[in-house]
Amino acid sequence: MSDAGAEARGAAVLSVDIRRKVYGIGGAEPVEAVRDLAFSIGEAEIACLIGPSGAGKTTTLRILLGLDPAYDGSVVPDPASAGIGMVFQEPRLMPWRTVEQNVRLALPRAERGRDLDSLFESLGLAPWRSRYPRALSLGMARRVALARALALKPRILILDEPFVSLDDASAAALRAIVVDSVTRAGMSVLMVTHNVAEAIEMADRLLLLSARPASLVATIALDQPRADRTRIWADETRHDLAIRYPGIIAA
Numbered sequence: 001m002s003d004a005g006a007e008a009r010g011a012a013v014l015s016v017d018i019r020r021k022v023y024g025i026g027g028a029e030p031v032e033a034v035r036d037l038a039f040s041i042g043e044a045e046i047a048c049l050i051g052p053s054g055a056g057k058t059t060t061l062r063i064l065l066g067l068d069p070a071y072d073g074s075v076v077p078d079p080a081s082a083g084i085g086m087v088f089q090e091p092r093l094m095p096w097r098t099v100e101q102n103v104r105l106a107l108p109r110a111e112r113g114r115d116l117d118s119l120f121e122s123l124g125l126a127p128w129r130s131r132y133p134r135a136l137s138l139g140m141a142r143r144v145a146l147a148r149a150l151a152l153k154p155r156i157l158i159l160d161e162p163f164v165s166l167d168d169a170s171a172a173a174l175r176a177i178v179v180d181s182v183t184r185a186g187m188s189v190l191m192v193t194h195n196v197a198e199a200i201e202m203a204d205r206l207l208l209l210s211a212r213p214a215s216l217v218a219t220i221a222l223d224q225p226r227a228d229r230t231r232i233w234a235d236e237t238r239h240d241l242a243i244r245y246p247g248i249i250a251a
Contacts, residue, residue: 012040048199051209085154139170
């Protein structure tokens with residue numbers, strides 16, 4: 001484990017420089033949500049954004065997705081052309097559509113007839129293609145949400161607390177599926193999480209944010225290959241980070 005600068009592994013596929021984001025400008029009590037937050041995501045890299053509750057992580061995601069243009073700074077490339085796929089914390093499936101229909105409707109109309117057999121197989125969803133969301137557990141519903149994003153073949157996948165509220169077995173299975181899927185596709189990932197243990201398990205780098213207004217406190221490169229990340233190594237890594245960044249990483 002080592003501290004690393006803003007540079008990511010390989011060429012940057014996304015560069016973020018949010019100099020300032022303020023809510024309620026001109027009002028009685030403006031709130032500065034983000035200040036001088038700059039980082040990049042490298043090609044085929046998994047990076048995890050970690051910070052205290054209310055630090056500005058959701059605001060940052062909205063800016064990255066192009067949903068909030070009212071800020072000082074830049075996101076390169078423009079979110080509209082960056083090839084971003086998004087998986088929200090809530091699956092947001094249409095209950096009147098089957099699993100397969102939920103996935104296909106996310107595609108451009110001209111691609112909705114595309115062969116998705118390998119995608120459904122890789123996510124363990126093949127037996128569920130004709131089922132409706134009401135028949136799914138939360139873990140399976142999140143697999144469908146992941147399939148919907150992956151079907152678009154994004155260059156960058158953004159995950160917002162994708163494993164929260166899952167039992168340990170379901171979360172572990174979904175983490176493995178995510179890592180396997182993005183590794184095979186060679187895509188980059190930015191994941192927001194409060195779960196430091198899962199970030200240490202999955203990420204190439206941790207991006208540590210301060211309390212509001214959010215700024216980058218440190219980037220931590222996790223040099224240990226994922227296949228060699230033992231429980232002991234993960235616990236020692238978390239303990240070291242908790243000592244070095246007590247306001248961000250809980251002991």
